[in-house]
Amino acid sequence: MSNPHPLQVERRGSGVPILCLHGHPGSGSAMAVFTEPLSTRYHTLAPDLRGYGQSQVQDPFEMADHIADLEALLDREGIEECLILGWSLGGILAMELALRNPQRYRGLILIGTAARPRGNYPPIPWWEYVNTGIAGLINGVKPGWQWNIDTFGTRSLFRRLLKQHTPTAYHYLAHAGTPAYLRTSRHAHRALNTALRQGYNRLADLPTLTMPCLMVAGADDINITAQSSQETAQTLPRCDWHCFPNTAHLFPWEVPNAMNETIHAWLRQQNL
Known part of the structure; x- marks a missing residue:
């Protein structure tokens, strides 16, 4: 120690x-x-x-x-x-x-x-990683955009962390989750x-x-x-x-x- x-x-x-x-x-x-x-x-x-x-x-x-x-x-x-x-x-x-x-x-x-x-x-398919990157980038620019959530977010690793894919949750991801991940x-x-x-x-x-x-x-x-x-x-x-x-x-x-x-x-x- x-x-x-x-x-x-x-x-x-x-x-x-x-x-x-x-x-x-x-x-x-x-x-x-x-x-x-x-x-x-x-x-x-x-x-x-x-x-x-x-x-x-x-x-x-x-x-x-x-x-x-x-x-x-x-x-x-x-x-x-x-x-x-x-x-x-x-x-x-x-x-x-x-x-x-x-x-x-x-x-x-x-x-x-x-x-x-x-x-x-469960095992993670390769396309979830791709969708996570896309969803995260778009969410960083336009937090909580429903089109991004429906198109990429619900088909990304975020679906393993969230059950309710709401704009509120994605705002938290953009403003708190992603910065915390990058600084770990x-x-x-x-x-x-x-x-x-x-x-x-x-x-x-x-x-x-x-x-x-x-x-x-x-x-x-x-x-x-x-x-x-x-x-x-x-x-x-x-x-x-x-x-x-x-x-x-x-x-x-x-x-x-x-x-x-x-x-x-x-x-x-x-x-x-």
């Missing part, structure tokens, strides 16, 4: 702090779908993880380095206690942080993630792929986490299946479960309003 790396952070709002952790590929900016509404009542911190966004490094690293970076970030910010919201890989990091120091975290909001992640990813380093790809080959399963450790948790998933997610997310929710001692129908891994960009209503309602119920 290397020394902690100073992370670029987007800060919004004031109040109880919420550490918002992006997935792979991702960035702090890509978490705006969460941080913008949350910052009306909370102090959100959305870092670019090591090797992502503006937190670039020259040397290879391991997944464990993310944990050291994030703990060092909270120490520098003077945050002794906070909530964590994690999407996909960010949710795995949220659980790892909580397992290391449960007293520090008042609650976990876990989005499209799992302690024993399983996918259901080879070191970040390598670190995640190495961890995946080694396997990951923390289910047996989850009963030690007694803070309130919310698990939210997309019913048609093939990257981290809703079944594996629900398995995690059932293993956590105090976890509420919500699954959005007709959505996939990028469901926060498919149903942003419904998702944020679910999160805010849960926070109110927990008096957090």
Whole structure:
């Protein structure tokens, strides 16, 4: 494990702090779908993880380095206690942080993630890669153009990330998804792929986490299946479960309003 790396952070709002952790590929900016509404009542911190966004490094690293970076970030910010919201890989990091120091975290909001992640990813034909490039280029110039969505988007790799091919979702792809992908380093790809080959399963450790948790998933997610997310929710001692129908891994960009209503309602119920 290397020394902690100073992370670029987007800060919004004031109040109880919420550490918002992006997935792979991702960035702090890509978490705006969460941080913008949350910052009306909370102090959100959305870092670019090591090797992502503006937190670039020259040397290879391991997944464990993310944990050291994030703990060092909270120490520098003077945050002794906070909530964590994690999407996909960010949710795995949220659980790892909580397992290391449960007293520090008042609650976990876990989005499209799992302690024993399983996918259901079919083989990719060559033409999906071609259509993805075309769809992405056109969407970057004219975000949310329905002709591009219908002609190329629904026949591209985007169909493996989205179930609802709406202009709203494609605007998020243009303004947050594509920039995050382009700023994800080879070191970040390598670190995640190495961890995946080694396997990951923390289910047996989850009963030690007694803070309130919310698990939210997309019913048609093939990257981290809703079944594996629900398995995690059932293993956590105090976890509420919500699954959005007709959505996939990028469901926060498919149903942003419904998702944020679910999160805010849960926070109110927990008096957090």
